Amino acid sequence: MSSLLCALPTVFSIGLQRQLAYRWNYLLRALFSAVPLLVSWVFWEAVFQGKETVGRYTLAGLLTYYAVLLVVEAVSSPADDDFQISREIREGMLNPILLRPLPYGLYRGALFLSGRCAYLVAAFIPVLLCFFILSRVVHLELASFDILHGLPALFGSALLQFSLTLCLSLTSFWFLDISSLIFLVYSLEFLAGGHVFPLDLLPAPLFTAARLLPFAYEYWFPAAALCGTLSHREWQIGIGMQFAWAIFFLFLAHLLWKAGLRKYTAAGG
Amino acid sequence: MLYFIHLLKLWLIQVRYAITRELAFRANFFAWVIVELAWFVLQLAFVGVVYQHVDSVAGWNRYEMIVLVATNQLIQQIFTAFLMPGLVKLPDLVRTGGLDFLLLKPAPPQFLVSTSSLEIGPLANAGIALIVVLSSLHSLAITPTLSATFTYLLLVLAGLFVHYALLLALVSFTFWIVQAESVLLGYYSIFQVARLPREATRGWFRVIFTFAIPLLLVANVPASVLLRNMKITPILLFLGTSLSAALLASLFFYLGLRRYQSASS
Numbered sequence: 001m002s003s004l005l006c007a008l009p010t011v012f013s014i015g016l017q018r019q020l021a022y023r024w025n026y027l028l029r030a031l032f033s034a035v036p037l038l039v040s041w042v043f044w045e046a047v048f049q050g051k052e053t054v055g056r057y058t059l060a061g062l063l064t065y066y067a068v069l070l071v072v073e074a075v076s077s078p079a080d081d082d083f084q085i086s087r088e089i090r091e092g093m094l095n096p097i098l099l100r101p102l103p104y105g106l107y108r109g110a111l112f113l114s115g116r117c118a119y120l121v122a123a124f125i126p127v128l129l130c131f132f133i134l135s136r137v138v139h140l141e142l143a144s145f146d147i148l149h150g151l152p153a154l155f156g157s158a159l160l161q162f163s164l165t166l167c168l169s170l171t172s173f174w175f176l177d178i179s180s181l182i183f184l185v186y187s188l189e190f191l192a193g194g195h196v197f198p199l200d201l202l203p204a205p206l207f208t209a210a211r212l213l214p215f216a217y218e219y220w221f222p223a224a225a226l227c228g229t230l231s232h233r234e235w236q237i238g239i240g241m242q243f244a245w246a247i248f249f250l251f252l253a254h255l256l257w258k259a260g261l262r263k264y265t266a267a268g269g
Numbered sequence: 270m271l272y273f274i275h276l277l278k279l280w281l282i283q284v285r286y287a288i289t290r291e292l293a294f295r296a297n298f299f300a301w302v303i304v305e306l307a308w309f310v311l312q313l314a315f316v317g318v319v320y321q322h323v324d325s326v327a328g329w330n331r332y333e334m335i336v337l338v339a340t341n342q343l344i345q346q347i348f349t350a351f352l353m354p355g356l357v358k359l360p361d362l363v364r365t366g367g368l369d370f371l372l373l374k375p376a377p378p379q380f381l382v383s384t385s386s387l388e389i390g391p392l393a394n395a396g397i398a399l400i401v402v403l404s405s406l407h408s409l410a411i412t413p414t415l416s417a418t419f420t421y422l423l424l425v426l427a428g429l430f431v432h433y434a435l436l437l438a439l440v441s442f443t444f445w446i447v448q449a450e451s452v453l454l455g456y457y458s459i460f461q462v463a464r465l466p467r468e469a470t471r472g473w474f475r476v477i478f479t480f481a482i483p484l485l486l487v488a489n490v491p492a493s494v495l496l497r498n499m500k501i502t503p504i505l506l507f508l509g510t511s512l513s514a515a516l517l518a519s520l521f522f523y524l525g526l527r528r529y530q531s532a533s534s
Contacts (some may be wrong), residue, residue, distance in 0.1 A: 028442075029451035035458035038474075039465060046327040046469030047319060054322045180300035189306040196315050203321065 007102050008110050015114030020121075030123035033073060034130050040066045041134070045242070055201045059137045061227075067134055068223045073125040076158035076222070078165045079115050081108065082182050085169035095266045099221030104257060105166065105250075112162050132198070140226070149235045149260050150226030156242040157222040157260060160214060163249035194220025217242035281382050287387035300317040303449040305346065309394060312464065313401075327469035332405040333496055339401040341488035344428040346395035348436075352429070354386035356436050359455055359522050360443040366531045375467060379522055383437070384410050402451040406495060413495050420504065424491035426493070427511040431487050434514035435459065437522055444525030 041063055048059040057065070085108065088094050097104060134140055168185060171179050190196055193215035199207055210216050220236045224230050228236065291298045316338060320331040329337065361384055362368040369512040371381045406413065413421070439452040470478065470485060478485040486507040493499045 008394055024446040028446075029454055031452060032455040032458040035455075036461055039461040042470055042474060043326070043465055046466070049327070177482065180297065180304050180309060183304045184300075187311055189303065191311045191314055196311065197318055201318055201322070225490055 007100070008261070010105060011107055011259070012104070014112045015111040016115075016118055018164050018265070022117050023173045027122045027126075029079075030119070030126045033123070034071065034126055035069060035133075037130055038067050041137075051166040055198075057201070059197065061141050061229075063134055063138055064227055065223055067131055068226050069195065070123075070127050070220060071128060071226070072154065072157060072222045074120055074127060075116060075154050076161050076218070078112060079119060079125055081112055081162075082114065082169045083164045083179070084111075086178050088171040089170070089264070092266045096266065098266075101210060103246075105253065114160075116158065117240070135196035137156070137203075144228030146226060149228070149230065149232075151228065153217075153222040153225035153242065156239060156246060157218055160242055160246040160249065161218055163253055164214065164218075164221055166253040167256060167258050170256040170260055173256070173263050180253060189215050191219055192216060193218045194223065198224070200224075209269040211241070214245040217245060229245075230268065254258065272273045276376065276380060277320075283384050283387055288389055289391045294434070298390050301388070302393045305349070305394040306389055307340050311338075311400065312342070329466045332408045334403055334494075335350045335405040336409075336496060337466060337492045338464055339405065339487050340414060340425070340492045342398040343395050343402065344425055344432060344487060345460070346391040346398060347425070348429050348432040349391040350395070351390055352433050353384050354388050354444075355383050355437060356433075356440050358382075359384060359440040363443045363529065364502065368529060369531050370408070377515070378526060379437075383433070383499075402495070409496070413498065417494055420494050424494060424504065427508050428487040428491065430511040430515045431483055434518035435482065435484075437506070437515075437518040439479060441518070441522045443527040444528045460484065463489075475518050480510065482505065486510065515529060 013217045044059060044062055046055075047054060052058065054062070070081075088097065094104075097107060100107070131140070135142075153210065164185070168178065168182055171181065176183070192210050192213050194210075199210050199216055204212060210220075217238065221230075223244060225235055283527055313335065316331065319326065320334070324330065326334065359368075362382075364370065366377075368382075371385065374381055391505050436456050442452055459482070461477050465485065467475070467479070467485045467489040475485065484493055486503070490499070490503055490507045494504070
């Protein structure tokens with residue numbers, strides 16, 4: 001157990017060094033992730049012409065949501081962990097990892113964490129700049145910013161996204177190329193996760209259905225919790241659903257790993 | 270002229286190879302068609318949600334907006350089929366030194382980089398996008414004239430030039446920064462601008478994305494040709510800027526290529 005605890009910071013440190021070696025890549029990624037916010041701003045400004053509210057949102061409220069979404073994305077979205085895991089399985093690179101006295105899930109968890117830390121460092125200034133520019137143009141609704149409800153939801157989102165990524169990547173034990181599956185899930189995350197628009201703009205039955213799926217707890221729920229637009233009861237139900245989905249995917253990943261290892265054939269010396 | 274015929278022959282060989290490969294991995298082919306279709310549905314769902322709350326955005330009604338979004342999809346899918354798969358491989362080729370093999374071949378490097386890989390799947394989605402355009406025009410009771418149809422197709426081609434210019438310029442950064450995978454994210458992020466109605470924009474945003482990076486013209490001009498009687502000036506402006514963008518991107522690519530140092534021994 002103590003050797004395990006010693007190993008994790010080392011894996012984290014190696015992961016961090018690897019990520020920061022490509023800091024330009026990260027900085028570009030952070031800069032480009034701000035472009036959809038700019039597009040949303042321009043588009044919604046046109047939608048709000050002559051209207052005070054759309055659904056229950058004012059223009060400022062909606063832009064606050066998109067800006068907070070940048071923070072959620074920076075903290076919880078995996079970078080290319082899915083493709084890395086898939087490559088490790090497909091190209092037999094699991095061999096040295098299997099020999100280490102470290103569970104694979106924890107190993108990937110430490111790398112995921114290091115990736116998020118590196119990205120946060122790179123994204124900090126661009127995200128701050130976005131908030132600054134937006135706040136000069138519209139009155140961002142940050143007064144109701146709820147860190148107490150937002151932080152657990154943010155942590156839950158990271159855990160959920162990591163566990164879902166792990167499940168998807170582990171299907172590489174059975175399929176040669178899983179990139180189409182990954183991109184299909186991306187599209188679902190974007191639509192049903194509240195990345196393109198806040199889910200409460202959907203008609204009521206669709207909104208209810210979306211909240212039953214895991215995707216809503218990846219982006220919409222943590223963003224809404226941080227914006228302070230959820231009642232305490234809604235937050236309680238949401239956090240319960242979020243962690244239930246995360247635990248489900250972690251358990252599923254465990255099963256996939258066990259079954260996959262039985263199928264895994266390592267070639268080479 | 271003979272040289273262009275030679276290049277065309279090379280390209281047709283690549284197309285034949287791509288078709289053979291796609292037919293060998295049929296499940297993958299259909300999986301990608303579904304993936305791209307899902308992204309298109311996502312865009313249409315967004316339009317659906319917005320128009321639940323408003324009747325018009327910057328003077329574009331629901332069906333006009335669908336024509337705009339579907340036109341953008343049509344251009345993007347043709348680009349994804351013929352040019353994008355080759356371009357996105359450039360960062361890897363530079364990092365691993367695999368570009369050496371392309372540089373040794375008797376054809377221009379830009380041509381080889383751009384056409385080294387093709388995907389046939391996106392063409393199915395381009396067909397779906399075209400059907401959506403036609404059905405929206407039907408809902409608007411618009412029957413395009415022959416000249417409008419011809420101009421539309423010409424402008425779709427010009428849109429391809431803009432897509433090509435932007436991605437070529439972005440992937441060329443790989444000659445300066447080692448890992449440039451994020452440029453693909455950049456391409457997808459920046460191209461969201463092309464789905465905006467031009468009338469929704471103003472100020473520096475409109476100027477930059479009309480004249481410097483003409484993304485606001487990519488889908489807007491062809492869609493407007495079908496939907497409205499468009500004057501010849503913006504059409505000529507778009508044709509001019511798309512060609513200029515492609516030329517500038519090409520210059521940038523060759524500037525970067527001069528920095529290329531083989532990674533192999």
